[in-house]
Amino acid sequence: MSDGESxxxxxxxxxxxxEKIQSGYISKRGAKHQQKKTFAPSxxxxxxxxxxxxxxxxxxxxxxxxxxxxxxxANMTNGxxxxxxIQQAMKDAGMLVDSEFKITYEDxxxxxxxxVILNWKGExxxxxxxxxxxxxxxYRKKTRKAKAGHLIQIxxxxxxxxxxxxxxxxxNKNNHELLAxxxxxxxxxxxxxxxxxxxxxxxRKAWESKTLPIKNYRSNSKICKTCPLAxxxxxxxxxxxxxxxxxxxxxxxSMV
Numbered sequence: 001m002s003d004g005e006s007x008x009x010x011x012x013x014x015x016x017x018x019e020k021i022q023s024g025y026i027s028k029r030g031a032k033h034q035q036k037k038t039f040a041p042s043x044x045x046x047x048x049x050x051x052x053x054x055x056x057x058x059x060x061x062x063x064x065x066x067x068x069x070x071x072x073x074a075n076m077t078n079g080x081x082x083x084x085x086i087q088q089a090m091k092d093a094g095m096l097v098d099s100e101f102k103i104t105y106e107d108x109x110x111x112x113x114x115x116v117i118l119n120w121k122g123e124x125x126x127x128x129x130x131x132x133x134x135x136x137x138x139y140r141k142k143t144r145k146a147k148a149g150h151l152i153q154i155x156x157x158x159x160x161x162x163x164x165x166x167x168x169x170x171x172n173k174n175n176h177e178l179l180a181x182x183x184x185x186x187x188x189x190x191x192x193x194x195x196x197x198x199x200x201x202x203x204r205k206a207w208e209s210k211t212l213p214i215k216n217y218r219s220n221s222k223i224c225k226t227c228p229l230a231x232x233x234x235x236x237x238x239x240x241x242x243x244x245x246x247x248x249x250x251x252x253x254s255m256v
Contacts, residue, residue: 025077035061038104038111039200041156044246045149048227052203052213052243053236059207062232082131082171086178087116095119105160108200114157118167126166128154137172137179146181148249154183155193155249192249199246206241214239 036058043049090096097117104111116127130150132140140146146168154166166183206213215233217224224230 029066031063031065033061034064035059038109039204041103041110041112041153044156044196044200045152047223048229050246050248051216051223051227052199052206052245053215053233053239054227054229055200055203056207056213057229057232057236059204062229064228065231066228067226078173079131082173083115083129086129086169086171090116090118097124103157103160108197108204110156110160110200112153112157114161123165126154126157126161126163127169128157128166129169129171131171131173134172134174137170137174137177140170140181141179144181146183151183152196152249155189156196158183158185159193159197188250192247195247199243202243206243211241212237212239213241213243216245 036055039055040049048054087096087099090099095118097119098114099116101114101117102111103114114126115129118125118127128150130147150168154168158164158166164185168181168183170179170181171177172179203213215224215238219230219234224233227233
């Protein structure tokens with residue numbers, strides 16, 4: 001075997017080794033049967049979470065597909081570890097009141113976990129921790145604007161907990177720099193979150209009456225392609241009622 005062939009063989013073997021390691025990130029993931037009992041604010045904030053038909057099928061129960069690749073799996077694990085590290089820093093700084101606490105609501109049924117409650121200058125602030133790549137972090141730092149999905153999540157929690165102020169804490173994944181963006185209730189936020197709760201009630205009632213919503217998207221849409229219930233949806237039938245998708249949060253209006 002020539003030196004070139006030996007080098008190529010070694011490189012291939014090392015690539016196989018890396019692939020084997022990466023497979024560990026998704027070894028416990030994959031398709032599994034689930035039945036949702038409540039709306040999840042973290043899901044409502046993104047993609048298929050705005051689809052009434054998705055929630056109907058989730059309440060019915062079905063085979064949920066997991067599309068995470070090894071990189072996405074590693075990213076999720078890294079996010080969890082970052083949360084734990086930042087929460088520990090808050091505790092050591094003497095400002096952590098609570099962390100990873102349950103947040104529930106009855107009508108509509110909502111369940112989630114709040115990241116932190118912080119004691120800041122005598123006020124208890126609800127906080128959500130988010131991580132971002134350097135480019136995204138720098139954009140948040142420059143504009144002082146939170147991501148719409150993150151706003152949706154914390155606004156739902158703020159309504160449930162009756163909080164007028166909250167805070168989104170971003171960490172730069174590249175260098176661990178932190179950025180704090182305050183969230184304060186305004187007329188637009190109140191109007192948006194109130195209609196979001198009404199939308200959830202409408203969707204839940206459709207499920208309770210076994211009235212399947214009609215699809216609002218083409219099958220090749222981005223939302224459908226990444227939906228964990230896309231296969232279940234395709235075989236569920238046309239549907240019986242039209243329920244519009246959840247109204248998106250307008251970042252421009254949110255700054256008013």
